[in-house]
Amino acid sequence: MRPVVWIPYEPKDLPALPDGLDCHYWDGTETCPTPPEEVRFLTGHPGAGGYETLVAMVARARRLEVLQVLSSGHDYLTPHLGLLPPGALLCTGRGVHAEATAELAVTLLLAAAGRIPRFARGQRTGARAPAGRLTLRGKRVVVVGAGAVGTAVAQLLEPFGCDLVRVARSARPGGDAPVHAARDLPSLLPAADAVLLCAPLTEETRGMFGAHRLASLKDGAILVNVGRGELVDTDALTREVVSGRLRAALDVVAPEPLPDAHPLWQQPEALITPHVGAFTDAFAEDSAAFLVRQLRRYADGAPLLNAVVG
Secondary structure, three states, rough: OOOOOEEOHHHOOOOOOOOOOOOOOOOOOOOOOOOOOOOOEEEOOOOOOOOHHHHHHHHHHOOEEEEOOOOOOOOHHHHHHHOOOOOEEOOOOOOOOOOHHHHHHHHHHHHHHHHHHHHHHHHHHHOOOOOOOOOOOOOOOOEEOHHHHHHHHHHHHHHHOOEEEEEEOEEEOOOOOEEEHHHHHHHHHHHHHHHEEEEOOOOOOOOOEOHHHHHHHHOEEEEEEOOHHHHHHHHHHHHHOOOOEEEEEEEEOOOOOOOOOOHHHHOOOEEEEEOOOOOOOOOOHHHHHHHHHHHHHHHHOOOOOEEEEE
């Protein structure tokens, strides 16, 4: 009997799927293409609008061998990992959407440096208020996170002539471009003109940019976050932005979304996008290609990509 697989794409649209699997389209809702008790490989639906249904299906999939998500991180599933059957794997889509997320990170940085949020507000009201812009040339830009997204961000920033400083959990030698350890942040931040957060959410990174580290940034510095909202103390960042001391460009926030009346919505030096780093016109194609590769490995009994639990 072929292993039952649920995927967020119509199998007929993925001709390269391996023959040894019984693949079914699942739309991420409570409508099940087969009994959940039979599914061996379950893929989260990226457009389902929440993970409650995915968690509910995992609880019913007692023969589950692989839970595949298409997001880079899996922190939102951490409270539910106990539902996985013994020996089941959790795999992520880490690296699949790195270039898209990096593009947004650099876009947010350029927009904040160019005071685009302030100018856009003026356009809506017909107010013309010229203000100086910040060039990236010669500026110290600290990229926190040296995974797929952080690496892609660093590559995109090279043509701008900025002084690039990369930071990861531990130091990595690299000739002219070494990666500093996270413990070096206190000495690196005071000279930073911009900080880009591309790190995953872990117990080590949660709240890593609290009031003290934000206060160590120079006046006018820019904080860009495309990692996870919980990397930053939102209240502390709000105070810094409202005071006019820091600028912020955020694709992720905590809580997400921010309440309607949150002060950051109205700040002329704040730019907030709704967690869309991976969602470009290439999302479906890139995700489907990755999923096909992963399913071929599964069918062949080869080690799976991006296994983080199991």
